[in-house]
Amino acid sequence: MKTPKKAVILAAGFGSRLRPLTDLRPKPLVEVNGTPILHNALRNLEAVGVEEATIVIGYRKDAIQYACGSLFGGLKINYVESVVFDRTGSAYSLWLARDALLSGDCYLLEGDVFFEEDALRYLMMGDAANTAAVAPFDPSMEGSAAILSSDGFISEVRLKQTAASLGSGGPLFKMMNLIRFSGAELRTKIVPVLCDIIGSGATKVYTEELLGILIERNGLQLAAARCDDLRWYEIDSEEDLRVAERIFTVERSARCGSGHIAAAAGE
Template identity: 75%
Template sequence: MVTDAPKNAIILAAGCGSRLRPLTDLRPKPLIEVNGTSILHNALRNLETVGVEEVTIVVGYRKDAIQYACGSRFGGLRIKYVESTVFDRTGSAYSLWLARDALLSGDCFLLEGDVFFEEDALRYLIICRSTDVAAVVPFDDSMEGSAVLLSQNGFISGFRLKQTASNLVADGPKLFKTMNLLRLSAPTLKATIVPTLDDIIAAGARQTYTEELFGYLIERRGLQLAAARCDGLSWYEIDNAEDLQIAERIFRNRMNAYTPTRDSQTR
């Protein structure tokens, strides 16, 4: 077990997952399964393996299903829940703000609830010498969504939202895809991230996304966010049915499916 990993983690899992309908008509996106293992259970298993002890899950859509699937303990993890009652009209930064008590509890991992990834992605975050770090991979023509630029010394210098293959040009800056997996330090959370979240929500900007938050923190508040290069690791962000098929292909031969039984969880 890694001994210097954060003991706490936050998973943002409140969204509707509308692009995965009808699969999400009766269950939330984090409970969608990849080769028999749900996105959320995979994340919890990986967090437990690297030494996390407590996880706060922000729930909203079909919250009861997540609470039933994970209970108050998952293996050796203590599970807490924070509910968003306005999940259908707020962005992920609002969900993060709701979990501000957990953010102030010490160093933590921050995960989005739609990323299926292998355990080593967390280990790459842990071994990075910087105290605040985000997992990234090179942006290729099969990807879309948020991208970042890196400075020469390996820090994220800016965010670019809604990127596609058309944004990749031979003579343009090299883009990297954010994996929505971060490790954040207690001092940064207390002095920078939580106060900025307070400001954003007080200003009424409830539809802000976490990518916009971190872009603002880097460009306006001096956040030094290092990039952990996870080139070659297996992972996929699952937004639609095609993404799910790709994730299943990636992990079919790379990881053993893991489906926790009720006996493995203390409810």
């Protein structure tokens, strides 16, 4: 399967839980061991062959444009501005980037995830048209999680999960907010449903809610790329930042497992 040549990164939000670090800069420019979260994402995208990235900006938009420019390494950068970032959800930001989504196969990233390059490569394994990166839900985590079917596809997306959610209804897997979509599915299913949701006035919907609707009501087949052996972290708070810095301070001596597409392996 060919690597998408384009990517969309959602980077418009306040990052209020990271204050005071985000008082003067947007969350995607907060640094993990000296590297801005957004720069790490762009470098990884370029490394796997992406040629063009569209970044949805809002809060402190000028800082992101200055930090990334129109060309980051060999990666062309486009910007889409949300002027209502303070009162809309991430699905609205995604809707603003719909022209980029309609241009073909595409990676979708949230701008607050620090991750290894191989996470993007894992999204390319197997034959599934659409794939999302997941990892075992750790008791220290919170946020959106997935339930996997016996054949390795995401059967349900659950919002606002915590340690208390573990052991309820099967193993939980944290959504890493790194996804690969096929151009055909974006044109025929994903973007039309997104437009219907935003058109109905539901502008505060999160991207994870959109995925849940697509899976449960519209038959989207979204494979799970198991990234159990990779380093990554979603950074929403100062404690998250400290955890990410610890994770990425020490080089792994060996992989603790084998990342894979569960659907492709028929698990």
